[in-house]
Amino acid sequence: MSVKNNKTHKNSKISPNSLLRKFSSKKTKIKLENSEPNISKMESQVDESEFPSFKSFLDAVKKASDSVNLDKNLDFISTPQISDALQKINGSNGVIPYVKSVNGKKTFGRVLTVQTNELDWGTSVKAIDQAKVGEILFINVEGHKAAIWGELTSKAAQKKGISGTIINGACRDFDAIKNMDYPVFSKTIVPNAGKPLLNGKINTDLCFDGIKVNPGDYILGDECGVVVIPQKIFEEAIKSLWEIKNSEKRIITLINDGKSLLEILKLN
Structure with a gap:
């Protein structure tokens, strides 16, 4: 990351979220084979304009990590989701306790x-x-x-x-x-x-x-x-995060369609 001086970064408007919207609005089916096993067989239509490819999602995350003062531009990534992703691939959720x-x-x-x-x-x-x-x-x-x-x-x-x-x-x-x-x-x-x-x-x-x-x-x-x-598993963690977001997007769609969460997660 190169920055010419420290005075310019405050006024720069960097929006990783804009990267997540530059896709066609065609409908596509996303298979969740690598997501939570209880919901892997669910089928739903997902709008690709709201849900980009993994490469585009990764590019947006990398853009965010290299930028300054992104408080309002980070709504597409959260600690609950990334902790779940890390737990899934690493057996450790990466949470710093009590901070x-x-x-x-x-x-x-x-x-x-x-x-x-x-x-x-x-x-x-x-x-x-x-x-x-x-x-x-x-x-x-x-x-x-x-x-x-x-x-x-x-x-x-x-x-x-x-x-x-x-x-x-x-x-x-x-x-x-x-x-x-x-x-x-x-x-x-x-x-x-x-x-x-x-x-x-x-x-x-x-x-x-x-x-x-x-x-x-x-x-x-x-x-x-x-x-x-950990930087050594960064891309793997973001891939897992992307899959979790796919899964949660689908679950929310099914809930909005009137499905029972108990049924969706196959807990009964």
Whole structure:
């Protein structure tokens, strides 16, 4: 991704959703052989203009991951669906436990990792300078009794063109952050902070609670939570996501036609 300067990205209108609408309106039957087994035999007409090919869907997802400030342009991808996709292909849903949105903003992109502790907010500041435009900071913190992120870091990161901050720890300045157009996710919120010790690490492999987050992995965060997508299985995960969206689209069509969800899922 190339960006000439940090001032231009705020005014650029990048809409991955528009990529998903550039298809003919012809009807096509989509077989769900790789979807959930209970609904694999269902037949329904799907409008391709609303449901593009996998290649087009993948292109839209990649476009989104390389862009900045896409809060309003990410409605075609969600953490519940991608967590289901990861569980299906990887046996692990990729969810970061207990980390939630602070201000209701959505973010998606590649990760710059940070490892620090609750007494050190200096490493977070240093990471802002090292991050590339469009990247997401993922900060893993040992402890959560003091904040390593707040209003000033959020403003600095937003100005830099960073796409969001995920904190497996504590942040503060909730009143300021909730009104900012910058995505922040945190495990908890506290009023106090530590010191600029600068004794953490940046761009390092993270491992906590049995979860691995590596530099270059993808992160999706919305109001349901945060999910990490390992870069080595990124396209496979997006293919699984596409199949799930096909399946859910068909189920909704059948529900609208008056079918019982119990019958559709063949649970009876």
